[in-house]
Amino acid sequence: MPGRARRRLARRTGLLSVALSVTACFLVVLSGAVGSVSVGPVDAAQIVIGHLVPGMPWMSDGTLTPLQDQAVWQFRLPRTLLAALAGAGLALAGALMQVTVRNPLAEPYILGVSSGASVGAVLVIVFGSAALGGLSLNVAAFAGALAACVGVAALARKNAELSPTRMILAGVALGTLLSAVTSYLTISTDAQNVVSVLFFLLGSVSAASMPSLIGPAVALVVAGVIAALLVRSLNALLTGDESAVSLGVNASRLRGLLLVVASLLTGTVVSVAGGIGFVGLVIPHFARIAVGADHRRMLPVTVLGGAVFLMIADLLARTVAAPTEIPLGILTAFVGAPFFLWLMRRDGAERAGFGR
Template identity: 70%
Template sequence: MIVAIVATVILSGATGPTDVTFVESFKVVLGHLLPDMSWMSDGSLTRLQDQAVWDFRLPRTLLAGLTGAGLALAGALMQAIVRNPLAEPYILGVSSGAGVGAVLVITLGSASLAGVTLSTAAFIGALVTTIAVYLLARQHGVLAPTRMILTGVALGSLLSAVTSYLTLTTEAQNVFSVLFFLLGSVSAATFHQLIVPAVALTIVSLYVFTRPRALNALLVGDESATALGVDVNRLRTYLMIAAALLTGSVVAVSGGIGFVGLVIPHIARIIVGTDHRRMLPVTVLGGALFLMLADLLARTVAQPTEIPIGIITAVVGAPFFLWLMRRGRAARAGMQR
């Protein structure tokens, strides 16, 4: 998967209206990473090729990778929290909250909201939604999984209705921007936008990769996990915060990209089993690779028009997911109950 991710980065750099070969794309990336490469100054690469690969194609590919890895990991955590193979990041309503924040900026303008940027407003919306779900899902001081799912669905529906109202009442020229954000896109990615999702993914990965045994214990039930010395309520709270942090961070910069958090963890379980020591790394790498390839399709399949990446993930992911469910290993991986 690591080799495939590197190859996809180079292939993405060579794909687009500006003529760049696979080798030239590799040289541009390597030339910026390693100083004093001869081909960066001998005229073999034009300035336009350099800008196309380094300034435009590479940031969007890396953002797609970070987004895919974050959503896939958040999906795996959500499925562990509620012990339900159908759980995924958007079940918390976090993406709907981010959507409301972003749509407010698009429809009202940043100046009307004290200069708050679209990404900041989306993250604030996701954060407020997470806090609301957490407070409403607690019962007798304990975070109840079923109550959390129902709360997330209810708040998500309410916030989606708010988004729809804002979209219907805004000016016509804003509707396209709203729809493009809600369907997901990394077309305007910059290196600066990589910082927040990269930091969030790193922090959450360091936390969950050091607690695979506790996550495995959740799979056998709360009573058994408690008997094994796991503080189930505290672990669920931390995992919920981690999943919400990941989802809010990536949705704020890439919009509402669905299906990744549902499909990729299942594929990882089919490949390496349910043990989180192996499943989580494969989930992160698989999510990154899947969304990188989806972004490559989104900008090439209907050139010169670019398709929102969320459409690609659904069109490609859904049939593949259904095919996997028909295989015998799907039941053993926990996809069928």
């Protein structure tokens, strides 16, 4: 790539990253101001700053009520941050899966990880925690995702190596089987459990709390660090196995590592936010079209774009049909599918893997 084009892409990446970061901060304040308890945007910002920086005068001069403080800090801020973490995590997992199988249509759910997490969570909802040895819903969902990851890896091995084609086929088959198990559990359970099952399967961050942010945050940091350390190997893998091997990359071992990282990241997100589709499919394509396929530029935009996308979706979920809340999975499908089709029609879509 010529030096001028490289500098132009680097400048575009920087500007886009700054714009997405500012948008995310704006959405945190806006989300804190939206709800049944009346809180202005300035008040919401003051509450967040007041909790982060001790000694702020407005926290004790009576201008903010305890109800406003509770609404913003204990309910609205955690769900906004969880939406950001979930969106960033799913987007990063999607980007890693697409380079793992070298397929532009790959995303975390294609490997059955979401279906495995759903089976674990639904088992707890239907039979209760005690029947599963005291496992909580989050832990059971994570265990289901991990089991699905191990199953796909075992089925995808050919001649002691992971085959990209086998990974996709094994993921689709295993995901379909696990979805059938979930459907059977749903229709065979008591009526009062059906709503809980469906709400989890469609995704929601309405039950977010500060402690629930720890798992996704740790998973995102670990996955992000690993991806940053492997960025050159990821770029090499895009060129094909033979080229990657000639550059000193063990393609099979790298695929195995990326499968584990993406699956555990997805499982962690699904365990706290339920099944949310399209984020891992659309956002990496948006990033590639915007800044190119080089993972040094694409991954930061992917993470920030995923966070902003799901924060906007959560804000719409709370307001479009208020006081009824729309599950996130429905909104991401409504927004993601048309946006995905629009991306396909753009001239730069081939950089994202379309039209080949």
